[in-house]
Amino acid sequence: MAEELVYKKPRLLTDKDFHFCPGCSHGTIHKVIAEVIDQMGMENSSIGITPVGCSVLAYNYIDIDWVQAAHGRACAVATGIKRLNPSKLVFTYQGDGDLAAIGTGETIHAANRGDNIVVIYVNNAVYGMTGGQMAPTTLLGMKTVTTPNGRDAKLHGYPFKVGEMISQLEGVCYFTRQSVHTAAGVRRARKALRRAFELSMEGRGLSFVEFVGTCSSGWKMSAVEANKWLDENMLPFYPLSAE
Amino acid sequence: MAKIKGRLEIDKERCKGCAVCLTACPFSILELGREVNSKGYNYPRVVDLERCTGCASCATVCPDSCITVYRTKQL
Incomplete structure (x- = not known):
């Protein structure tokens, strides 16, 4: 019988090697997109x-058109682009340091206006690029370089569930939380992302797709340990959606 | 009964040795070899190809898209 191809590197991924650390969720999420x-x-x-x-360098890896926004302003830029080009699929790709901290205002108002964009939000509970500092999404008790004794609610406040908050707004048509640390998770994430893109093209409002991801460098563990840690600690607090 | 056999091609130069594919394989047929690529990372090799079914779990979770999976159905 003839040999059939089951899986290969997506055609739209360029041959450039990712700058991400070994095992980083960004690579898998780029692949899904x-x-x-x-x-x-x-x-x-x-x-x-x-x-x-x-993920600022996503334009080097996925062969589509990209615009790079100032810190936290991706949803504002996406709003402008989508309003001028309603036939285009417009999406943002943001981490928790970008979306849940400096960009909270832009994100909430884009969601409340119901602009027909897709927000892809990657939550790994730390600032990865700058060396693993506490983010608004850091779990209670989680050790980072700026919370060496673990995050304390009295001192640092509570972890921020952006997805749940956004999902309450009238302008949001779809909220889902996915992970890519298992093969089954990646398959579910693919379906969820497709649904979000389709809803956006139908003009139904803002779709918010959250990915719970790992940051093995920021969490100071190996990629395999980080996936296990995500399963045991991140998912109980940030539960995945059914679809 | 038809038997399904898989085959993997691993782009060892693109690999960063994160070993996520090893844990994703339901039959544990992958291991990190001793050899390193030009970046200095150990890359995986298939130790028991007979058991590969071409399910593509390894390739699906690979963050760097290094694995290509083929499948043959033998009647």
Whole structure:
């Protein structure tokens, strides 16, 4: 019988090696985005907005059009682009340092206006690029370089569940939380992202796709340990959506 | 009964040796070899190809998209 191809590197990923650390979730999430855009045949009509943070260089890796926004301003830039180009698929790709800290205002108001954009939010509970400092999403008791004794609610406040808050707004048509640390998770994430992109093109409002990710360098562990830690600590607090 | 056999091609130069594929494989047929690529990372090798079913779990979770999976159905 003839040999069939089951899986290969998505066509829209460039040959450039990712600058990410070994095992970083960003690589897998980039791959999922490239696959879904290719499946939908939208490579010539997609515009992504990159944030400030580790994923700022996404434009080097996924072969579509990109705009790079100032720190936290991706949703504001996406709003402008989508309003001028309603036929394009416009999405932002932001980390928790970008979206949940400096960009909270832009994100909430874009969601409340119900702009037809997709927000891809990667939550790994630390500032990865700058060396693993506490982020608004850091779990209670979690050790980072700026919370060496663990995050304390009295001193640092509580971890910020952006997704749950955004999902309450009228302008949001879809909120889902996914992870890419298992093969089953990646398959679910692919479906969820496709749904978000389709809803956005139907003009239904803002779709918010959260990925719970790992930061093995920021968490000071190996990639395999980080995946296990995500399963045991992150997922109980940031539970995944069914779809 | 038809038997499904898989085959993997690993882009060892792109690999960063994160070993996520090793834990994703339901049959544990991958291990990190002793050799390193030009970046200095150990890359995985298949130790028991007979058991590979081409399920592509390894390739699906690979953050650097280094694995290509093929499958043959043998009647």
